[in-house]
Amino acid sequence: MGGATARRKRTRRPREQREQEILAAARRVFGAQGFAAGSVAEIAQQAGVVEGTVYTYFATKRELLLRVVTDFYEALIRDVEGGVRALRGAENQLRYLIARHVAVFVEDLGICRLVLSEIRPDPALYGDAVLTLNRRYTAIALGVIERGMATGELRGDLSPTLVRDLIYGGTEHALWRYVFAGAETPVDVLSDALADIVLRGTLAQEAAGESAASRIERAVAALERHAEHAT
Amino acid sequence: MGGATARRKRTRRPREQREQEILAAARRVFGAQGFAAGSVAEIAQQAGVVEGTVYTYFATKRELLLRVVTDFYEALIRDVEGGVRALRGAENQLRYLIARHVAVFVEDLGICRLVLSEIRPDPALYGDAVLTLNRRYTAIALGVIERGMATGELRGDLSPTLVRDLIYGGTEHALWRYVFAGAETPVDVLSDALADIVLRGTLAQEAAGESAASRIERAVAALERHAEHAT
Amino acid sequence: MGGATARRKRTRRPREQREQEILAAARRVFGAQGFAAGSVAEIAQQAGVVEGTVYTYFATKRELLLRVVTDFYEALIRDVEGGVRALRGAENQLRYLIARHVAVFVEDLGICRLVLSEIRPDPALYGDAVLTLNRRYTAIALGVIERGMATGELRGDLSPTLVRDLIYGGTEHALWRYVFAGAETPVDVLSDALADIVLRGTLAQEAAGESAASRIERAVAALERHAEHAT
Amino acid sequence: MGGATARRKRTRRPREQREQEILAAARRVFGAQGFAAGSVAEIAQQAGVVEGTVYTYFATKRELLLRVVTDFYEALIRDVEGGVRALRGAENQLRYLIARHVAVFVEDLGICRLVLSEIRPDPALYGDAVLTLNRRYTAIALGVIERGMATGELRGDLSPTLVRDLIYGGTEHALWRYVFAGAETPVDVLSDALADIVLRGTLAQEAAGESAASRIERAVAALERHAEHAT
DNA sequence: TATGAATGAGTGTTCATTCAT
DNA sequence: GATGAATGAACACTCATTCAT
Numbered sequence: 032m033g034g035a036t037a038r039r040k041r042t043r044r045p046r047e048q049r050e051q052e053i054l055a056a057a058r059r060v061f062g063a064q065g066f067a068a069g070s071v072a073e074i075a076q077q078a079g080v081v082e083g084t085v086y087t088y089f090a091t092k093r094e095l096l097l098r099v100v101t102d103f104y105e106a107l108i109r110d111v112e113g114g115v116r117a118l119r120g121a122e123n124q125l126r127y128l129i130a131r132h133v134a135v136f137v138e139d140l141g142i143c144r145l146v147l148s149e150i151r152p153d154p155a156l157y158g159d160a161v162l163t164l165n166r167r168y169t170a171i172a173l174g175v176i177e178r179g180m181a182t183g184e185l186r187g188d189l190s191p192t193l194v195r196d197l198i199y200g201g202t203e204h205a206l207w208r209y210v211f212a213g214a215e216t217p218v219d220v221l222s223d224a225l226a227d228i229v230l231r232g233t234l235a236q237e238a239a240g241e242s243a244a245s246r247i248e249r250a251v252a253a254l255e256r257h258a259e260h261a262t
Numbered sequence: 263m264g265g266a267t268a269r270r271k272r273t274r275r276p277r278e279q280r281e282q283e284i285l286a287a288a289r290r291v292f293g294a295q296g297f298a299a300g301s302v303a304e305i306a307q308q309a310g311v312v313e314g315t316v317y318t319y320f321a322t323k324r325e326l327l328l329r330v331v332t333d334f335y336e337a338l339i340r341d342v343e344g345g346v347r348a349l350r351g352a353e354n355q356l357r358y359l360i361a362r363h364v365a366v367f368v369e370d371l372g373i374c375r376l377v378l379s380e381i382r383p384d385p386a387l388y389g390d391a392v393l394t395l396n397r398r399y400t401a402i403a404l405g406v407i408e409r410g411m412a413t414g415e416l417r418g419d420l421s422p423t424l425v426r427d428l429i430y431g432g433t434e435h436a437l438w439r440y441v442f443a444g445a446e447t448p449v450d451v452l453s454d455a456l457a458d459i460v461l462r463g464t465l466a467q468e469a470a471g472e473s474a475a476s477r478i479e480r481a482v483a484a485l486e487r488h489a490e491h492a493t
Numbered sequence: 494m495g496g497a498t499a500r501r502k503r504t505r506r507p508r509e510q511r512e513q514e515i516l517a518a519a520r521r522v523f524g525a526q527g528f529a530a531g532s533v534a535e536i537a538q539q540a541g542v543v544e545g546t547v548y549t550y551f552a553t554k555r556e557l558l559l560r561v562v563t564d565f566y567e568a569l570i571r572d573v574e575g576g577v578r579a580l581r582g583a584e585n586q587l588r589y590l591i592a593r594h595v596a597v598f599v600e601d602l603g604i605c606r607l608v609l610s611e612i613r614p615d616p617a618l619y620g621d622a623v624l625t626l627n628r629r630y631t632a633i634a635l636g637v638i639e640r641g642m643a644t645g646e647l648r649g650d651l652s653p654t655l656v657r658d659l660i661y662g663g664t665e666h667a668l669w670r671y672v673f674a675g676a677e678t679p680v681d682v683l684s685d686a687l688a689d690i691v692l693r694g695t696l697a698q699e700a701a702g703e704s705a706a707s708r709i710e711r712a713v714a715a716l717e718r719h720a721e722h723a724t
Numbered sequence: 725m726g727g728a729t730a731r732r733k734r735t736r737r738p739r740e741q742r743e744q745e746i747l748a749a750a751r752r753v754f755g756a757q758g759f760a761a762g763s764v765a766e767i768a769q770q771a772g773v774v775e776g777t778v779y780t781y782f783a784t785k786r787e788l789l790l791r792v793v794t795d796f797y798e799a800l801i802r803d804v805e806g807g808v809r810a811l812r813g814a815e816n817q818l819r820y821l822i823a824r825h826v827a828v829f830v831e832d833l834g835i836c837r838l839v840l841s842e843i844r845p846d847p848a849l850y851g852d853a854v855l856t857l858n859r860r861y862t863a864i865a866l867g868v869i870e871r872g873m874a875t876g877e878l879r880g881d882l883s884p885t886l887v888r889d890l891i892y893g894g895t896e897h898a899l900w901r902y903v904f905a906g907a908e909t910p911v912d913v914l915s916d917a918l919a920d921i922v923l924r925g926t927l928a929q930e931a932a933g934e935s936a937a938s939r940i941e942r943a944v945a946a947l948e949r950h951a952e953h954a955t
Numbered sequence: 956t957a958t959g960a961a962t963g964a965g966t967g968t969t970c971a972t973t974c975a976t
Numbered sequence: 977g978a979t980g981a982a983t984g985a986a987c988a989c990t991c992a993t994t995c996a997t
Contacts (some may be wrong), residue, residue, distance in 0.1 A: 083974085083978070084979070147378075148378075189458060192436075192439070193432075200432040200434050200435025277960080301988085313989085314990080318961075508956095533993085549957070610842070614758065614840075655918060659921050662892075686883055687890070773982075774983055774984060780981065783968095784968080
């Protein structure tokens with residue numbers, strides 16, 4: 032009729048573009064609702080296609096999920112590797128890595144939750160692909176730590192992998208609190224505090240009267256904590 | 263044997279005992295497959311009863327899950343609180359807490375995975391009961407840290423909650439590696455190493471004491487950043 | 494122990510009395526929730542016995558229902574037969590029957606709804622027993638009508654059964670409106686109005702200027718209608 | 725035939741047609757067994773589809789029911805309104821309405837039973853949609869009655885809604901007898917007889933005109949009763 | 956006789972996947 | 977290649993009834 036009701040033009044798009052639209056929709060849906068709860072029907076709808084079409088691009092729901100996660104990880108790794116290369120010194124680099132990890136968690140909470148809560152615990156999903164990507168991602172930190180130990184900037188008597196686990200695990204754990212509380216995450220403050228613990232430890236220096244600097248620092252830290260709680 | 267279908271003998275047990283059998287089955291099934299994937303049908307089968315019977319003991323699948331988790335947490339808390347009371351000194355107590363956390367993770371991986379991956383992210387499951395229990399559990403570490411800071415045994419310029427997050431998060435992260443690798447977890451070695459990092463930090467001593475100047479600089483910078491946020 | 498917690502004395506009651514308690518509970522439950530929705534479990538609980546006990550008194554849920562209905566009908570019939578015998582004249586008796594029917598509907602709405610909505614439509618429930626009772630009940634009206642026709646007090650050219658159907662059906666239909674509206678039913682007014690229609694019909698009298706009486710009557714009826722709508 | 729399980733050929737039909745097939749099946753099943761007792765499984769089977777297919781057309785069993793009833797009512801209302809328009813005079817129109825009501829009850833007993841016995845008593849089913857339709861249907865009779873009273877063709881001293889209740893209620897009641905007896909319903913005879921009673925009443929003429937005195941007495945008594953209630 | 960734990964067939968509903976068009 | 981109607985197996989949950997105690 033050529034009437035008002037927009038008769039959807041059978042949009043013929045390049046295959047590549049359609050695929051990206053479906054991936055974007057899947058990322059939104061999986062991020063918001065998780066893998067199990069997010070339905071293929073909704074992904075199709077958000078991508079502006081029909082359910083069956085999704086299956087011409089991705090053989091199964093699982094495969095679609097893995098592509099979403101893979102794409103996410105690869106962009107992240109590319110980005111972080113660049114960032115590390117631009118810095119000098121293990122401490123600087125570790126502080127950057129922690130800050131970046133905190134930031135990505137806050138920005139892409141949905142995907143992070145997806146990986147941690149649904150993919151990682153499920154052997155059927157957490158296959159070689161994701162495992163490899165995760166290793167590549169955390170290997171960045173591992174490299175930094177190992178080089179820091181080699182140069183003597185970091186203590187050499189600790190397991191590098193454990194240090195790395197502490198960084199990522201501690202970060203995630205700390206972030207959950209903000210997520211559950213529904214509070215705005217103080218990204219910078221949190222990153223610094225985490226880095227401090229990992230780098231300097233929690234034991235008081237044995238040497239008494241150590242330094243004016245540390246006393247000032249302690250005062251600042253107390254100030255920060257106070258401010259943190261006040262907000 | 264010989265009969266086509268093993269006609270279940272209708273057995274009768276004290277209520278308390280049946281309940282425990284169902285709880286044990288639920289713990290196995292939920293631990294192995296998770297909450298969503300674990301079916302009531304399988305729990306019933308493993309408990310040696312019929313599906314309907316499960317519902318005479320627990321009103322919903324969710325309620326059954328919560329009982330499983332509650333029972334688990336309460337035994338754990340009782341145990342850990344006793345352990346901490348028996349020790350003196352923050353370092354000793356933290357080392358014990360880390361070791362115990364590692365151990366429980368290894369022994370009850372299924373339940374831990376369940377709590378971390380399914381209950382915690384889902385507001386419908388993560389209700390007051392589990393929230394309270396989780397707080398009680400992590401509050402043990404928090405108390406140890408705060409007392410350590412008060413006595414001066416631990417550095418007082420760190421956020422106690424962050425230290426706690428680092429302990430639990432780092433532990434969990436480190437353990438996943440063994441889980442995925444299917445490797446036997448070296449509980450003692452791992453516990454000690456984690457404790458070392460948290461307590462002593464990763465920076466080499468020279469670096470830690472490097473220069474008053476640089477530490478003042480960093481402290482001021484942090485102060486500045488924080489002031490920006492506050493305005 | 495003899496403790497505070499009232500250890501329920503194994504109440505040993507005469508069989509007859511237990512049966513009455515169960516019947517009373519069943520009447521409440523079926524009346525409030527209907528046959529399908531009312532569960533044997535709840536009836537047992539309200540009767541203060543255990544599910545299995547119900548089945549030592551009544552073989553099936555259906556049988557229990559039928560006893561409830563039977564008891565209800567028999568008391569009703571006994572009562573109404575007595576009432577009719579005490580009156581003289583078909584008109585008086587019909588007015589009484591209508592008023593009584595309206596009243597029982599209002600007082601025992603639950604049971605009436607049960608009979609009309611669940612028993613009557615279901616051949617499996619509406620067996621000989623209820624059918625017979627219903628016939629006995631409506632036969633009272635039938636007898637009145639037939640005797641009225643025989644004496645000439647009522648028009649003889651109408652089907653007695655149809656007149657009866659009109660009385661009962663019209664009453665029920667009119668009452669539903671109040672039930673749905675949740676309004677207090679004006680029992681007396683409604684009874685009279687129904688009786689008027691059945692007895693006098695709706696066609697205007699052919700004879701003009703018939704009577705001062707009918708004009709007054711009409712005015713009163715209009716007044717009533719007005720009041721009815723105003724509340 | 726020969727095959728162990730009749731492997732259903734996957735057929736494809738225009739959406740509209742499938743929907744009608746499912747609606748027809750639902751009408752049969754709900755009509756025969758009621759809403760609660762009729763299962764989606766059987767509807768699907770009778771429609772020649774699989775259970776899941778039903779849910780691609782109707783979101784819930786309840787929605788399917790409402791469509792069945794809505795479709796039924798709308799066709800009925802359309803038909804009856806046309807019929808009334810074609811006639812002149814309140815008596816003629818009422819006779820037509822009664823006859824039509826009797827006929828529809830006989831033809832669509834299942835649906836009528838459904839509406840009266842399951843939908844109307846259940847607030848969850850008897851929502852706005854059905855309520856409105858039912859009002860539209862009975863409003864037709866109401867309009868006829870009111871117009872008849874206005875023109876003086878019908879007695880003006882009766883409540884129009886009560887007259888309507890008598891028509892519909894009496895009709896329904898009378899019909900149950902035939903239904904239970906399993907007898908062929910004499911539609912025409914029944915319609916005429918019902919109309920006679922409603923229109924002319926049952927009192928013999930002498931009685932109807934018996935005495936101005938007694939009628940005045942009754943009217944005054946009614947007025948008194950009503951005044952009591954009003955205070 | 957009374958108990959109440961146990962049964963098991965049944966319910967409506969969901970959704971990843973397939974395949975005729 | 978794209979479609980979307982159709983599939984079918986699975987799920988949590990209910991409840992009248994049975995029967996070992």
